Every structure is written in C-alpha cells, then in structure tokens.
Amino acid sequence: MKISSPTLSSRSADLLKRGLDRLNAEQYTLAEALFREIVAQDPQHAEAWHRLGVTLARQQRFAPGEAAIRQALALQDSGERQRDLGWTLIWQGRDNEAIAAYYSAINQGMREARLFNNLGNLLKKGNNLKYAEIAYRAAIDVDPAYALAHSNLAMLLQDAGQFDAAEASLKQALELDPKAAHLWQRYGGLLEQQNRLDEADAAYCRGERWESAQYVRRRVAYWQDLDRIDRLTLEMVASGAAEQLTPWGLLGIPALTPGLHREAGRRFAETRWRGELAAAPLVARGAGLAEALSALAMGGRLRIGYLSADFHAHATMHLLAGVLESHDAARFDIHLYSYGNATRDTAWQARFDALPATFHDIGGLTDAQAAAQIADHGIHLLVDLKGYTTQTRLGITALRPAPVIVSWLGYPGSLGAPRLADYLIGDTVVTPPDSAQHYSETLALMPHCYQPTDHRRQCGPRPTRAAAGLPERGLVFCSFNQTFKLNAQMASVWARLLSAVPGSVLWLLDPGSERARANLHAFFVSEGVARERVIFAPRLAQEAHLARLQLADLALDTLPTGSHTTGSDALWAGVPMVSASGALFAGRVGASLLDAVGLGELVARDLNGYFQIALGLASDPAWLAQIRERLGRAKSEAPLFDTVRFTRDLERLMVAIVRREVDGGEGAVVAQ
The missing domain is CATH 3.40.50.2000 (Glycogen Phosphorylase B;)
Structure with a gap:
C-alpha cells in the first residue's frame, strides 16, 4: 500500500503551529527557524512572514523584523500586521511612520487598548496633545482596567497643569494595579510637583522607588533612615531593577560611586530614548569636519550650536553669558537652540540681543523636528548644556543632528550612553585623566576650571548686617x-x-x-x-x-x-x-x-x-x-x-575636538 506524503500546505500548517508555540514560549531561536523553513518552502505564506517579523523584533532585530512584516503586508494587508509593523518602527525611532501604521490598523478595525495607548504615546511625543488624549481615552474605553492608559492620561493632564484630573486618573490606575512601582513613582512625582512632599515621600516608599524617596527627603532635610534608603537605591542602580531612574537625583547619596553614576545614566538613557538611540543618525559622526577645519584655516568659521532650556536669567546663564558675548565672531558662527522659557527681563534681553549669535526658539518643535533643524543648519559641533537636569531634551542629541556632540556645564557627570555625547568638557581637577573609565564620553580638558564666570556680573552695594537679618557681631x-x-x-x-x-x-x-x-x-x-x-x-x-x-x-x-x-x-x-x-x-x-x-x-x-x-x-x-x-x-x-581668556581656551578646545575627530587620537583632549 502506497503512503502519500504530506502536502506543502499541511506541512506549513504544522510548522506554523509549532512556530507559534515556540514564539509564545519565548523560544525565539526555535521559532525563527520554523518560520524561516515555511517561507523557504512557500514564499507566498503571508502569516509565516508576519510571525517571522514579530519573532525578529522580539529579539530586538527591528530592521529585519520590519522587512519581514512588510513582506507579509505586500502579500496580504491586515490590521494586525499594520499594528506589529508600527511596533517595529517605534523601536527604530521612526515615529511618523509608526503613527501611520497604527492609524491603518485602526481603520481596518483593530480595537486594542495597547494599540491606542502606544498611539497616544507617539502623539504626545509629537506635541499632538489633543489627539494623544483622544487615543488614551480610546484605550480606556476598550479596556477600562488598563492601568497604564489611565497613568499615561494622568501624565498628559499633569503636563497641562490639570493636577486634580491627573490625580484622579492616577488613583484609578493604582486601584487597578496597586503593586505597580512605576505608578507609585508617577503619583509621587505629581505630588512632589505640587510641593506635597510628605505625601510624595509616602507614595515613593509605597512603591519602593527608593531613589525618589531619598531625594525628596533630602529636599526637606529629613535625614532619618537615609542610610537604609540609600543602600536600597544603590542596589536598584546596580541591578537595573527600576526604569527611568533619574541620575540627577542620586547626587546627594554619599556612597554613590562614579561607576554606579555612569551606569545609572546609561540605563536612564536606554529606557527614556530607546527609539531615538536606535534610529539612523541624522548626521554621521565626523561628517564634514575635515572640510570645516580646512575652511577655518582659510578664514572660514566653525558653526557651534548650544542647546538648552535656560537661555534666560538662570544660574547657568549667569555663568555662560560672558562666554557667549566673548566668542570670536570672525572664527565661530554661534547658534543658540532654546527649548525653554523664552521670556527674559529687560537687562537680559538687551544682552541677548547684542550677542554675536543666532537665536533659534525650538520649544514648539518635537525632538525629531528640532534635530532636523539643527542638522539642516550644518552645525559642526553641538554643545548640550543640560544633560540629565530638569527639562532635558536629550532625545534631540540622541538623533545625532551634528557630526560631534559635547556635554558641558549643566550636568556634572557622564551621560552613560555614548551616542548622547562624544565628549565631556571638564578639567584636570573635576575629571582627571585617570578617571576616564567612569565616562562614556572622551574627556575634553580646559586648562583651568571647566566652569566659566561672567565678568560683567555686578555685586551691588553691600547692605547692613541688620538689613540681611544677621547679628551685628560674630563670624x-x-x-x-x-x-x-x-x-x-x-x-x-x-x-x-x-x-x-x-x-x-x-x-x-x-x-x-x-x-x-x-x-x-x-x-x-x-x-x-x-x-x-x-x-x-x-x-x-x-x-x-x-x-x-x-x-x-x-x-x-x-x-x-x-x-x-x-x-x-x-x-x-x-x-x-x-x-x-x-x-x-x-x-x-x-x-x-x-x-x-x-x-x-x-x-x-x-x-x-x-x-x-x-x-x-x-x-x-x-x-x-x-x-x-x-x-x-x-x-x-x-x-x-577672566572671561575672555576662558573663551579663547574654550575655542581652542573646540578646535582640538574637531581636529581629533578628523585625525583620530587617544586619551583626553586638551586645548591647544
């Protein structure tokens, strides 16, 4: 009796079932092999291409995952495949394409809470706040028990200053998922923003977000039990137990080491700007710098960009204003990219109007739009002045809008993620060369202090001790x-x-x-x-x-x-x-x-x-x-x-950085 062999379709169906079982069990290598076997035998098998793409994406191989899903879509479009395509695009930092894919999935009937939530995140990131709120509320309509959507809606409302509504949404999220540490973190942040510090402390401790608990206690000089909380915080840093653990808030912990601080920066960047760090760079590192150096030698100018939220009467500007005034306009074309408060008092406005610099207000742009503008301006060296301090927008530098990026002045430490900055400006005291292993950036050393002083600051007449609330005598x-x-x-x-x-x-x-x-x-x-x-x-x-x-x-x-x-x-x-x-x-x-x-x-x-x-x-x-x-x-x-001397040293250091990018080199860079 002759036994017939299995048909191609029946064998593919068996392989697909086995592949899905392996995919659901998170056995990705086995799942990939099974799906590849199907498409090798049957290149028209749309579902196998789709599942192969998902399997690759789950292994963080997003580009080949995208290609496989697009092959499936070319064979047969569907809402589910558009949804999964959107996910691969998010992880590559291609937000607009991801939004389009999600809308296509919705138009084809997809009604999933996670899809609407992800769409809301993308729309919020793009400053499309009205439609972000609609998306979050759609996620909640689909699944009222989806705590993350309630939380994301709360953050949107908080940013809009609607604190009561935000608190109501966060409380709803916590009722649904009372053990979620990240929800307690967000609730504590809302309370802290309103200066309800005791309540914020309690929320942070409830969620075991020790890094925030120690910081808020230090803000009010409540030092009880800090040794234990500090120890738990550093254990969180070392283990990577918590996402979005802000490195700035760790600086008050006496036992924090430079190595742990760098690690905290790396983890923060990789959770905060995953898509941007994965996206193709807008400008290749070093691109055009050889030509810029040659032009400089022939009387041309280096284009220097400063990126900050603080181009107003802020502490950083009290230091930096004199440098900006003193730049040699014949050799340096200075551009200021501001995404913060653009209002300045009369005295500051007069100084800024007289600066040898071009001012760009990018506050209304998304990170992608701001980065594209900087790239379009052909900036040779971009200086980020914020780092991990408040209002940071390192998503801009993560997209690599300039051939070389420098971190300076605002944040005293390593960003931890090499793509965010290539160099860190310090000096031999704050960043001695033998500490280089604690920095993801190459050290760029000023000959004296890395911190400038504005030579035009005025002290004003000395008041009496009584007027200042001091006793008449005593040191x-x-x-x-x-x-x-x-x-x-x-x-x-x-x-x-x-x-x-x-x-x-x-x-x-x-x-x-x-x-x-x-x-x-x-x-x-x-x-x-x-x-x-x-x-x-x-x-x-x-x-x-x-x-x-x-x-x-x-x-x-x-x-x-x-x-x-x-x-x-x-x-x-x-x-x-x-x-x-x-x-x-x-x-x-x-x-x-x-x-x-x-x-x-x-x-x-x-x-x-x-x-x-x-x-x-x-x-x-x-x-x-x-x-x-x-x-x-x-x-x-x-x-x-000596502000002018400092500025000339800084300019020499910037040229040395550009020259190192062109010629290569080892070790720290020094002003020449």
Missing part, C-alpha cells in the same frame, strides 16, 4: 547650596565649627519649606547649637544676592555634591570658601574653583581636614584677612575670573 559662615546637598555628616561638621567659634552664625539659603526649616533647626539644636545661630536667607535676584554675600566671612562647601554656581558666587563676592575633594565630578567643583583662583590650600583631603582649615581661618583673623586680600587681587588676575 558669619555661609552655605547657599540647595537643601538636597546638605546631610547629617556635613551639618555635624558645621555644628562643631559653630561650637568652636563663639558668637558665630551659619547663614543658609531658605529652603522654601517650613518643614525643611524646622528639620534643620531641630538637627542643629540636637548638636548643641542654639536655634538663633542658624539663619535663613530669602531668595533674591542675582545682583542683590551677590551684594549681601559680601557680608559673609567664610563659605562652606558641601559633599558629596558641592558648590557649583554657589561657589563661584561666593568667590566673586570676595568670600573665601573651604572645600574637600569628593569622589564624584559633582563633589570636586569647589576644589576646581579654588585651584583656578589660586587658593588651592583651602581644599582638604577629607572632612577632618576641612574642619581644621575652616576653624583655623575662623580663629585667625590675620590669616583670613590675608586670604581675602589674595582673593580680592585674584578678581583681576586669576583665570577663573
């Missing part, structure tokens, strides 16, 4: 750092100083929170320091703040994150600062400032040495007077205060 220690930089160890050193220097007071920046003020007073009282010896200074405009700073006798730096703009302000106002070198970039800025002003002897190796230097200065009026006299001379002599 004034000051630290005008943000409250999150303070900690029990640092405050204990300050308490020892106050106890050792009779009649002295500690002048702190008002944290803007009654709870924070109460916590700080309670801590110092527990250390034997009377409440009236800790004085809070209200926030003032820059000129008035610099004027009152002249009343201080000695500035006290902080660790593990130290004084940045705060330290520069103190030195500009003629107030010496005592510092100690920390383990992080963020903890060595004070040392760099002091080195660049010729007062390196005020930098201690540890907190015991810090205490001894501060006590010595406070107890020896002659030594303190001599230091203040040297600082006064430095204002007209030291490189820290």
Whole structure:
C-alpha cells in the first residue's frame, strides 16, 4: 500500500503551529527557524512572514523584523500586521511612520487598548496633545482596567497643569494595579510637583522607588533612615531593577560611586530614548569636519550650536553669558537652540540681543523636528548644556543632528550612553585623566576650571548686617547650596565649627519649606547649637544676592555634591570658601574653583581636614584677612575670573575636538 506524503500546505500548517508555540514560549531561536523553513518552502505564506517579523523584533532585530512584516503586508494587508509593523518602527525611532501604521490598523478595525495607548504615546511625543488624549481615552474605553492608559492620561493632564484630573486618573490606575512601582513613582512625582512632599515621600516608599524617596527627603532635610534608603537605591542602580531612574537625583547619596553614576545614566538613557538611540543618525559622526577645519584655516568659521532650556536669567546663564558675548565672531558662527522659557527681563534681553549669535526658539518643535533643524543648519559641533537636569531634551542629541556632540556645564557627570555625547568638557581637577573609565564620553580638558564666570556680573552695594537679618557681631559662615546637598555628616561638621567659634552664625539659603526649616533647626539644636545661630536667607535676584554675600566671612562647601554656581558666587563676592575633594565630578567643583583662583590650600583631603582649615581661618583673623586680600587681587588676575581668556581656551578646545575627530587620537583632549 502506497503512503502519500504530506502536502506543502499541511506541512506549513504544522510548522506554523509549532512556530507559534515556540514564539509564545519565548523560544525565539526555535521559532525563527520554523518560520524561516515555511517561507523557504512557500514564499507566498503571508502569516509565516508576519510571525517571522514579530519573532525578529522580539529579539530586538527591528530592521529585519520590519522587512519581514512588510513582506507579509505586500502579500496580504491586515490590521494586525499594520499594528506589529508600527511596533517595529517605534523601536527604530521612526515615529511618523509608526503613527501611520497604527492609524491603518485602526481603520481596518483593530480595537486594542495597547494599540491606542502606544498611539497616544507617539502623539504626545509629537506635541499632538489633543489627539494623544483622544487615543488614551480610546484605550480606556476598550479596556477600562488598563492601568497604564489611565497613568499615561494622568501624565498628559499633569503636563497641562490639570493636577486634580491627573490625580484622579492616577488613583484609578493604582486601584487597578496597586503593586505597580512605576505608578507609585508617577503619583509621587505629581505630588512632589505640587510641593506635597510628605505625601510624595509616602507614595515613593509605597512603591519602593527608593531613589525618589531619598531625594525628596533630602529636599526637606529629613535625614532619618537615609542610610537604609540609600543602600536600597544603590542596589536598584546596580541591578537595573527600576526604569527611568533619574541620575540627577542620586547626587546627594554619599556612597554613590562614579561607576554606579555612569551606569545609572546609561540605563536612564536606554529606557527614556530607546527609539531615538536606535534610529539612523541624522548626521554621521565626523561628517564634514575635515572640510570645516580646512575652511577655518582659510578664514572660514566653525558653526557651534548650544542647546538648552535656560537661555534666560538662570544660574547657568549667569555663568555662560560672558562666554557667549566673548566668542570670536570672525572664527565661530554661534547658534543658540532654546527649548525653554523664552521670556527674559529687560537687562537680559538687551544682552541677548547684542550677542554675536543666532537665536533659534525650538520649544514648539518635537525632538525629531528640532534635530532636523539643527542638522539642516550644518552645525559642526553641538554643545548640550543640560544633560540629565530638569527639562532635558536629550532625545534631540540622541538623533545625532551634528557630526560631534559635547556635554558641558549643566550636568556634572557622564551621560552613560555614548551616542548622547562624544565628549565631556571638564578639567584636570573635576575629571582627571585617570578617571576616564567612569565616562562614556572622551574627556575634553580646559586648562583651568571647566566652569566659566561672567565678568560683567555686578555685586551691588553691600547692605547692613541688620538689613540681611544677621547679628551685628560674630563670624558669619555661609552655605547657599540647595537643601538636597546638605546631610547629617556635613551639618555635624558645621555644628562643631559653630561650637568652636563663639558668637558665630551659619547663614543658609531658605529652603522654601517650613518643614525643611524646622528639620534643620531641630538637627542643629540636637548638636548643641542654639536655634538663633542658624539663619535663613530669602531668595533674591542675582545682583542683590551677590551684594549681601559680601557680608559673609567664610563659605562652606558641601559633599558629596558641592558648590557649583554657589561657589563661584561666593568667590566673586570676595568670600573665601573651604572645600574637600569628593569622589564624584559633582563633589570636586569647589576644589576646581579654588585651584583656578589660586587658593588651592583651602581644599582638604577629607572632612577632618576641612574642619581644621575652616576653624583655623575662623580663629585667625590675620590669616583670613590675608586670604581675602589674595582673593580680592585674584578678581583681576586669576583665570577663573577672566572671561575672555576662558573663551579663547574654550575655542581652542573646540578646535582640538574637531581636529581629533578628523585625525583620530587617544586619551583626553586638551586645548591647544
């Protein structure tokens, strides 16, 4: 009896079933082999091509996954295949194509909550907020129990300032999925934005988002149980247990290492900008730089772009304004790309109008549109001034709109993801060459301090001590750092100083929170320091703040994150600062400032040495007077205060970076 062999269609059906079983079991290698066997035997098998594409995409092989799904669509269009095509496009950063695919799926009858939710995310990212809200609400209509859609709708409402509606949506999401850590993280963020810090703390702890819990506690000087919370936070960083773990908020943790900080940056970037990091670069690295160097040598100009949200009366601009004014317009074509608050007071507006630079307001553009504009302008070197600080839009640099990208000034550390920036501007104190392994970027070293100073800043007339809320007599220690930089160890050193220097007071920046003020007073009282010896200074405009700073006798730096703009302000106002070198970039800025002003002897190796230097200065009026006299001379002599010199050094460094891109090289780049 003759036994007939299986038909091609029956064999394909068997292979397809087995492949789907392997795909559902996440055995992707086996599933891929089975689907490939089908299409090799039957190239017209649309479903096999579709499932092969899904299998490849789940292995993060998005481009071949897209190609396979497109082959399936060419054979037979369907809503399901359009949906899966959209997913592969998202991961390649091709948002507009993904939106089109999702709409095609919807037009063919697809009604899935996840599809509508993903579409909402894409529309929100593209600033199409009206239709993003419609998409999120459609997801909820399809599946009222879909917590993620409720959460995403809440974030949309929060960004629009509709806090009550946002909170209602988040509470609905938490009722549906009360164990979801990311929902508690979002709820805590909403509460924190409204300055409901106790509630935010509780929400973060409920969701075990320890990195946010420690940060909000530091904001109000609530230091209880921080050792445990810090340990749990660093375990989260090391294990990668939490997505969207913001690196900036980690800087107050004393045990944070440079390696862990870099790792936190890498993980944050890869979860926040997955699509952009996977997209094809708009401009190839190094493209056109050889021609730019040749043109520069013949009298042409390098096109430099600065990217920031802070081109207004912001702390960063108080440092940078003088540099922007001092750029050599004959050699450098400067472009400012602003995505933040474009309003400026009259004085700032006059300065910006006079800058040798072209201003571009890109606040209304998507990241993709902004990146395309920068690429179209032919920028040779793009400088991101934000890093992982608030309002960052590193999605722009992730799309690679320039042949070389530099990180500078705003964020004191590595971004962790090499595609976000090729170079990090530092100096030999904050980023010594032997620390290069802690940075995904190549180090670019300024000859003095990496941080500029605006030589046109005005201090204003010194007020009376009474007008500033200070006693008529007694030495004034000051630290005008943000409250999150303070900690029990640092405050204990300050308490020892106050106890050792009779009649002295500690002048702190008002944290803007009654709870924070109460916590700080309670801590110092527990250390034997009377409440009236800790004085809070209200926030003032820059000129008035610099004027009152002249009343201080000695500035006290902080660790593990130290004084940045705060330290520069103190030195500009003629107030010496005592510092100690920390383990992080963020903890060595004070040392760099002091080195660049010729007062390196005020930098201690540890907190015991810090205490001894501060006590010595406070107890020896002659030594303190001599230091203040040297600082006064430095204002007209030291490189820290010479803005034009700093700008020429920066320009030489930029040219050296471009030359290294053209010629290659090893190790750090230095200004030549």
